[in-house]
Amino acid sequence: MEKRVDEQLSGLNFDGISEYWQKVVDTYGGFLPESRNLSFKDLLASHPNGLFGKWLKGIGLYLLQELAVNGKLLGTLIILTIFSMLLQAIQNAFEYQTVSKIAYSVIYLVLIIVALNTFKVAMDLTTTAIQDMNHFLLALMPLILALMATSGSVASVAFFHPLVVFLINVSGWLVSSFVLPLIFMSTLLHIVSSLTEHYKVTQLANLLRNVALGTLAVYFAVFLGVMSVQGMATSVSDGVLVKTAKFITGNFVPVVGRMFTDAADTVIGASALVKNTIGIAGLLILVFLVAFPAVKVFALTVIYNLATALLQPLGGGPVIQCLSIMAKNMLYIFAALAIVSTMFFLAVTIIIASGNMSLMMH
Amino acid sequence: MTAIYQWVSQIILLIMLAIVLDMLLPNASFQRYVKMVIGLVLIVALLSPVMALFKMPAEALFRHITAPSGDDPLKSSLETKKKEIETETRAYIHNQMAVQLKNYAEEELMRRFHYTIVSIDVTVDDDHPEDPVKKVAVVLGQAKSDSEKTFEAVQPIEAVRVNVSKDSDASEEPGAAQRMEDVRNFLAKTWGVRPERIAVRSEEGGRG
Numbered sequence: 001m002e003k004r005v006d007e008q009l010s011g012l013n014f015d016g017i018s019e020y021w022q023k024v025v026d027t028y029g030g031f032l033p034e035s036r037n038l039s040f041k042d043l044l045a046s047h048p049n050g051l052f053g054k055w056l057k058g059i060g061l062y063l064l065q066e067l068a069v070n071g072k073l074l075g076t077l078i079i080l081t082i083f084s085m086l087l088q089a090i091q092n093a094f095e096y097q098t099v100s101k102i103a104y105s106v107i108y109l110v111l112i113i114v115a116l117n118t119f120k121v122a123m124d125l126t127t128t129a130i131q132d133m134n135h136f137l138l139a140l141m142p143l144i145l146a147l148m149a150t151s152g153s154v155a156s157v158a159f160f161h162p163l164v165v166f167l168i169n170v171s172g173w174l175v176s177s178f179v180l181p182l183i184f185m186s187t188l189l190h191i192v193s194s195l196t197e198h199y200k201v202t203q204l205a206n207l208l209r210n211v212a213l214g215t216l217a218v219y220f221a222v223f224l225g226v227m228s229v230q231g232m233a234t235s236v237s238d239g240v241l242v243k244t245a246k247f248i249t250g251n252f253v254p255v256v257g258r259m260f261t262d263a264a265d266t267v268i269g270a271s272a273l274v275k276n277t278i279g280i281a282g283l284l285i286l287v288f289l290v291a292f293p294a295v296k297v298f299a300l301t302v303i304y305n306l307a308t309a310l311l312q313p314l315g316g317g318p319v320i321q322c323l324s325i326m327a328k329n330m331l332y333i334f335a336a337l338a339i340v341s342t343m344f345f346l347a348v349t350i351i352i353a354s355g356n357m358s359l360m361m362h
Numbered sequence: 363m364t365a366i367y368q369w370v371s372q373i374i375l376l377i378m379l380a381i382v383l384d385m386l387l388p389n390a391s392f393q394r395y396v397k398m399v400i401g402l403v404l405i406v407a408l409l410s411p412v413m414a415l416f417k418m419p420a421e422a423l424f425r426h427i428t429a430p431s432g433d434d435p436l437k438s439s440l441e442t443k444k445k446e447i448e449t450e451t452r453a454y455i456h457n458q459m460a461v462q463l464k465n466y467a468e469e470e471l472m473r474r475f476h477y478t479i480v481s482i483d484v485t486v487d488d489d490h491p492e493d494p495v496k497k498v499a500v501v502l503g504q505a506k507s508d509s510e511k512t513f514e515a516v517q518p519i520e521a522v523r524v525n526v527s528k529d530s531d532a533s534e535e536p537g538a539a540q541r542m543e544d545v546r547n548f549l550a551k552t553w554g555v556r557p558e559r560i561a562v563r564s565e566e567g568g569r570g
Contacts (some may be wrong), residue, residue: 004454011450101385146443150451161440177363185370192377198397199380199404201373208370255466255554256459256495260486263458267451 004270009277014040016139017282024288031058044281059291066299073118077307077323080111085314111319112191115326122297122330123184126337127176129293133344134172136289137164140282147275148355151268152242155234156354163227167347171340174219179336182212187329194318194325209332216336220343228350235354242358272359279352283345290341297337301330369411376407452486459484463498467552475545477502480565495555502545503565
């Protein structure tokens with residue numbers, strides 16, 4: 001059996017997948033020193049348990065580094081806010097109140113531009129991370145589904161294939177051109193509302209944000225529900241189907257039939273093992289693809305929250321309000337990324353598990 | 363999505379305008395009226411998509427909201443991968459079956475007919491699990507007894523001599539075809555395959 005597994009692993013073509021592993025290693029190799037020389041085939045052969053601690057450490061290092069890099073941003077935010085507060089404090093010294101008001105607005109606008117820039121960076125990071133995951137899944141899925149088909153899960157493949165295509169196409173589109181823009185617009189509306197006391201559109205902003213998050217949550221729940229329940233059902237029927245086929249062959253065709261089922265059994269078992277190995281490696285790469293951008297977005301969120309917390313003693317006002325809005329919406333972007341990656345992760349896990357489930361029915 | 367973008371940017375622009383207007387107005391007594399007017403304008407701007415929604419027929423609305431359709435890159439690549447893996451596993455099953463069939467019949471064949479199996483080629487029909495074996499092509503070779511085998515390792519020349527004698531034996535014997543037929547029937551019985559599905563051929567070219 002093990003020989004067969006090795007044989008099959010060496011016979012398969014991993015170009016599409018190993019490309020993404022290479023990309024991860026090339027981009028973040030500095031934080032994963034022990035994986036830098038690991039090729040994809042080595043990754044399949046290696047035992048990930050030993051490496052987990054090191055990987056976690058690498059991601060932690062990355063978080064610290066991002067925080068340090070974004071310290072500059074924190075400094076800018078603090079200085080701008082202090083300036084605006086100073087202006088506000090000496091407002092009474094000016095003869096004309098409107099002049100100081102305009103000066104204050106100018107500083108406020110600069111602050112908004114800085115904040116929106118980082119917001120844009122976070123949005124781009126999320127979009128590219130999701131697109132990377134999309135492409136990776138497109139490369140991984142044929143292999144896993146084909147291995148499942150050869151290990152007898154024909155109905156499961158027929159069920160999962162259109163669902164996975166749907167998931168991959170729709171989730172990328174949904175997040176990058178529906179959820180993120182809505183969150184962005186909601187942020188803009190919130191900020192504009194904080195500029196003026198008379199014309200508030202915060203309710204509209206909340207509405208947009210709730211629509212975005214609600215859509216994502218409903219999509220997530222419905223999709224995973226259908227996938228897990230229906231996936232298990234088809235996998236059970238697959239198991240029964242293979243079992244009957246085996247029973248017929250093994251019992252009605254005396255000698256050759258048994259030999260045939262023996263050989264086919266080895267193949268099915270080996271295919272399932274290969275599928276699990278590749279699936280776990282695929283999950284690892286998926287995690288890496290999303291972990292670093294997510295950490296980066298998270299670092300930005302932390303910076304904004306920190307800035308809000310630090311500057312509040314200087315007094316409330318629109319600036320603090322603006323920073324806290326940025327912090328909150330940045331967290332929503334992070335949540336969108338986390339939800340989509342969790343969805344992909346669970347989808348792959350369910351597919352792998354349902355293949356195993358149909359084997360268990362044998 | 364572009365419609366929402368336009369709508370939101372319109373609202374934002376209006377509010378910015380209102381803010382600038384607020385700063386420009388010197389007199390506080392005017393502000394009440396300005397506030398009222400700008401508020402009304404804002405309401406119109408906010409309502410504009412709702413108005414557009416009423417005007418637009420429902421089908422046109424759904425025509426806009428279509429999920430991105432693209433050709434299915436997964437399907438074709440899934441098919442090719444599947445074919446790759448399937449041919450590979452089929453080859454493996456064939457090999458494995460050949461080995462098993464050989465092990466199963468070899469001893470008896472040796473004892474009764476003094477033949478060994480040189481190679482087996484199994485054709486398997488995967489679509490009919492109740493009758494999986496379509497054709498078995500067997501190539502037989504002359505067996506050497508154990509003592510000869512051990513000798514062969516030491517003295518290869520002697521083995522050649524033995525082969526020659528056996529070979530002439532087979533060609534001269536008129537019942538060679540009959541012998542092949544016997545082997546075929548024997549194999550059919552041992553393996554549980556119908557005899558017409560087995561093709562037996564001797565290594566020297568005799569057919570049965």
